[in-house]
Amino acid sequence: MPALAFLAALFFAALIDNGARSLVPPGGAPWFAYYQQLATDPFYLRALFETVALAFVTTLVCLIIGYPVAFYLVRHARAGRTLIIFLLISPLLTSIIMRTFGWRAIFARRGLLNASLQYLGLIERPLDILNSSASALIGMVHVLVPFMVLSIAAVLEKIDPRIEEAAEMLGASRLQTISRITFPLSLDGVASGAILVFMLAMGSFVTLLFLGGGSLQTFPLLIYQQFNTTRDFGMAATMSNVLMVLAALLMFIQLRLIRRSGVT
């Protein structure tokens, strides 16, 4: 099968090649030297922590703000359904540069937000929102929340609404029904959405580059910078390999979930 051969020759070979580069430093340094540096240098440890922490927080925020939207989409929307899906997908097709540019225009010192707040007299001096971890997080959530909504909606759609009706007839309040019945039943969608968002968040760097302003140093950002300026390719390869292993781990969990729920 040519597709498989293509992937083997290009994708897997490249990843293995990358792994090999990270294992064996040039110039006779011992194997695993890069990993040793990664595991002992506080700078890299902190970057690893920030990579995972940012992905985690992004996933959590996406889940919290995305779940109600998915719920509405499946349980309430009628004519507006196509419009909602359209509105969810269209940002995915705008360039990442456009969205980053938009957030910069909103958060800048003379941006829309500061100008509005000053106009309303709520603040005297412009706030420094841009280039903080907050603006980076907002940018990340904005990019990734549609994936969460669509993943959850796909599973909610399969839940029979009569189960919810039964719960309410038995005297459960709306909130009780959602928290005790619907949410537990939709955990598969939550999990697959969370894994997807986490995976994408872990690998993104454009949003961080233009909205984080160095407040967060994650692995993808460091790979970009080391490729760009310091040209420390070995270390960049090592970080790529760590990201790859994390991604493989997530994919493994994802596959287990799919098997369990019987959807392939």
Next chain:
Amino acid sequence: MIRRRAHPLWLAYLWLFFGFILAPIAIVTIVAFQAPGFVAFPIEGFSFKWFEKALTYKPFLDSLVTSFQIACLSTLLALLLGTPAALALARRESRWADAIVTVLLSPLSVPLIVVGFALLFYLSRAGLGTSFIGLLLAHTLVGLPYIVRTVIAVYRTIGREMEEAGRMLGATRWQILRHVTLPLIRPGLIGGGLLAFLISIDNLPVSYFFSSVSTVTLPVVMLSYIESSFDPSIAALSVIQLAIALAGLLVIERVWGVRMLSQSI
């Protein structure tokens, strides 16, 4: 099923959510039409000059041509590679077939920056580092899983009857493929192809590593442009891109229905 009327709070929340989703896009659209050369609010003056600048700035145009070539060719290659694989695997129900599908979709799970970085060094050894061919191969790799996934999804919804009828009427395997199967899976080919095309056009993390004078794509040029200046020509260019993408989305919706699309992303 009886759909209940939603509580007003739901609607308020939904408005807020889509306000958040659309805000940056709306702002960019507004900024694209402003007159001043820097982005500041309140906006003063209205102008088309940034569109003019964006459409006459040579690096944008040159890289747009490259982007377009790469997107077209890589989509075509991915279709040629992915369609036979998808057709062969869609109806097999064995552990092996499942495993191969998983392998074919696995590039979706690895961060693109890792794919780009690893591929650059790997292809450099073959002398294809920052070449057009190298970039093309990389984009094909990124687009392939989308094609495989959409074609499998569409092919599975089609029964075997049509192809069997063709066989009974004495058609050769090639004739069945050409006159029965391919027309039936056309929505999948168009949908998956458009997705691969749009993803290639917008790709930054992979293209970035392969950029050289002859292989720089539009997103890479835009990236380096806003690293140095923050004028509205990028906004104007983004609005043009958005218009093209929306047109593509409308085409998918017409051919296929937007719900199919939501399943393929």
